[in-house]
Every structure is written in structure tokens, then in C-alpha cells.
Amino acid sequence: MHECWDYPKWGEFLAEDVLGKPVVNFYANPADRQKVMELLQKDGYIDGLEVSLKKANGQSAQVLMSVRSIIYLDKKSAFISFFDITDMREAERNLADINLRNQELIGVTTPNGNLRTLRIF
Secondary structure: EEEEEEEEEEEHHOOOOOOOOHHHHHHHHHHHHHHHHHHHHOOOEEEEEEEEEEEEOOOOEEEEEEEEEEEEEEHHHHHHHEEHHHHHHHHHHHHHHHHHHHHHHHHOOOOOOOOOOOOOO
């Protein structure tokens, strides 16, 4: 399970960029790879783990990863699928910023996000 033997065009990679390359090269955060390996050792599968992967342009992307341990051509391998949630996470951050600004405008929070004590008579 240390080589990437099949990879979709996600992230603008070409086949020669990924085929036969160590999978660890595609993690933006090496700790994510360690967590994946630990979960596979423990459970034999992963469902919807959020990790950060590298795209060909060097940018990272947040994905939900699912993995199944399989035997492929008589070798222990992994079937990996992922769903890119980068845009969703960005939208969540934007929404949180908008909510904070709205709370500041109506006087519920201070600019650093702390709740204000309001006296209502």
C-alpha cells in the first residue's frame, strides 16, 4: 500500500505524475498519512476521514477519504475514494465570518468574538 497505481485526473495530475509514486507524496499534512495507516491497521477500512491532499499546482485540498484494504493481483493494496470538500469548507468559513460581523453590528459580540453582556430594561 505504498504506491499509487491508479489515480483519477483530480488535482490536474497527469498519469505519469502519480503512477508508481509513493502515496505519501500526495498528503499536504504527513500526520494525515499516519492517521490513515493507523486506522487501516486497526479497522481495515476508513469511511469519510477528512484529510488534506496536495494538488499538482501545490495547493492543498480538503477531502473526505474512504479506504478499503483489498488484494489486487495477489498483492495487498487499497481501494481509495475521496470527495473534495474544499469549497464547502471555504463557504463555512465565509459564513462564520459573516455571522460574526452581523453579531458585531447588532452589538451581541465584541470585534474579537466575545459575547457582550446586554442589559434589557
